[in-house]
Amino acid sequence: MAKKQQYASVSEVLRDIAPDDAFHAEFNEHIAGRKLVKHLMGLRAAQGLSQTDVANAIGCTQSRISKLENARDNDVRLGDLRAYANVLGCDFDPHPVPRCLKPVDKVKIHALAIKRHMDDLAQLARSDDKIAQGVAGFFYECFVNVFLMMGDSAKRLPLCPDGSPYFRFQIGGVEDEEQEAPTVQEDCGESEDAPEAAGL
Amino acid sequence: MWKFERDADYEKRVKRWPKKHRRELKAMHDNLDTFVGALNRGAMPAHEHFGFIHDEPKGIKAIDQKGAGAGVKQCRLYIFPDTTTKIVHLITIGDKSSQKADIQYACQFVDSLITREGDTNG
Numbered sequence: 001m002a003k004k005q006q007y008a009s010v011s012e013v014l015r016d017i018a019p020d021d022a023f024h025a026e027f028n029e030h031i032a033g034r035k036l037v038k039h040l041m042g043l044r045a046a047q048g049l050s051q052t053d054v055a056n057a058i059g060c061t062q063s064r065i066s067k068l069e070n071a072r073d074n075d076v077r078l079g080d081l082r083a084y085a086n087v088l089g090c091d092f093d094p095h096p097v098p099r100c101l102k103p104v105d106k107v108k109i110h111a112l113a114i115k116r117h118m119d120d121l122a123q124l125a126r127s128d129d130k131i132a133q134g135v136a137g138f139f140y141e142c143f144v145n146v147f148l149m150m151g152d153s154a155k156r157l158p159l160c161p162d163g164s165p166y167f168r169f170q171i172g173g174v175e176d177e178e179q180e181a182p183t184v185q186e187d188c189g190e191s192e193d194a195p196e197a198a199g200l
Numbered sequence: 201m202w203k204f205e206r207d208a209d210y211e212k213r214v215k216r217w218p219k220k221h222r223r224e225l226k227a228m229h230d231n232l233d234t235f236v237g238a239l240n241r242g243a244m245p246a247h248e249h250f251g252f253i254h255d256e257p258k259g260i261k262a263i264d265q266k267g268a269g270a271g272v273k274q275c276r277l278y279i280f281p282d283t284t285t286k287i288v289h290l291i292t293i294g295d296k297s298s299q300k301a302d303i304q305y306a307c308q309f310v311d312s313l314i315t316r317e318g319d320t321n322g
Contacts (some may be wrong), residue, residue: 006202006287010233011291017206017214019222026227031233038234041250045238050249066251070267 036073036081043088057087118142202239202286205235207309209292227268228277228293235263235289245281256303262321267300278306284317293316 007013008047011028018024029102031038044054051065058065068080078094085092118139151169160166206279217225231252239245252266262276274296280289291309294302297299 004205007202007206010204010229010236013204013206014214014229017211019217019225020221021213023222023226027229030230031228035231038237041234042238042241042243045243045247046241048243048247048249051251064297 033072033074035110037069037071037076039115040081040084040088041069043090047088051087054084054087058083202236202272202281202288204290205288207292209305210290213293221229223268224265224272224275225293227272228263229264230267231263231265232277232279232288232290235261239281239288245283256306258307260303260306260310262303263320267273278300278302280306280310280313282313282317289313 011024011031014024014027019029044051050076051069052062054178065084068076070082082092097109101109121135121138125135146168152165154165154169157166214225221315231250235250235253238250245259252264254262254264256262256278259277259280261281263279264277265275266273275294276299277289277293280291281287282289289309291306
């Protein structure tokens with residue numbers, strides 16, 4: 001039996017079967033306008049909390065939580081979102097990102113944030129040998145996983161005109177005793193400033 | 201991450217969904233998006249806390265049109281979140297008038313899916 005096509009999102013599901021193109025566009029716009037609210041709803045469900053649980057913790061009525069969850073992000077008060085997030089044990093930290101930011105700058109912002117958090121962990125590791133061992137293990141795991149994620153993204157790149165990849169990611173012979181670092185092999189890639197030159 | 205698969209009956213019915221019930225169709229899929237978003241954040245299909253989800257036999261979930269506003273038709277989108285494969289099967293879609301037959305169809309779908317998965321796993 002032929003394998004059925006799989007879809008990664010509801011928008012993808014609807015792309016070619018929505019009653020018309022306008023419906024699909026309308027749906028995407030609707031979903032995009034409720035991203036934040038949906039995120040909080042997902043966290044609530046993952047913690048097994050009901051609307052009443054959240055309402056009781058905040059000190060409001062269940063219908064107010066229901067109204068918030070049915071609203072669009074733009075129509076919700078920031079204070080309500082903060083209170084909701086607080087019940088879920090989350091800090092609500094909206095930090096505006098300039099719309100003109102280039103994709104490569106966005107990647108850099110996240111990369112620098114990762115470095116900052118890892119530096120904090122390295123600092124924490126100085127307090128105790130056991131913690132240091134745990135942090136070292138996490139650093140290795142983190143390094144490999146980030147490398148694999150980057151490799152996955154790299155696979156989505158188009159090929160060079162000669163049909164070869166721009167570069168290959170490869171992890172080989174990873175052992176506990178002898179941790180071999182992943183390697184990056186440039187095939188026909190441009191210089192590392194290429195993304196900037198391409199205006200990304 | 202959970203993925204989706206469409207059954208032929210779902211595809212057929214969505215394509216022919218009446219224009220005058222667009223709000224319902226949009227709301228059901230919006231709710232589906234919220235439900236799967238929760239699954240992706242670690243929620244268990246059996247422990248959902250959303251008012252738009254109704255439990256049906258064999259682990260089938262019926263998602264209604266809540267959020268579409270007033271004066272809308274009662275509709276249901278029947279899905280089966282398969283925890284083994286992490287695939288949400290979109291089985292069929294209908295209104296109150298077809299509810300009984302829709303649930304029956306969804307149950308048959310799940311039975312045949314489980315048999316197929318059993319065959320595949322030996």
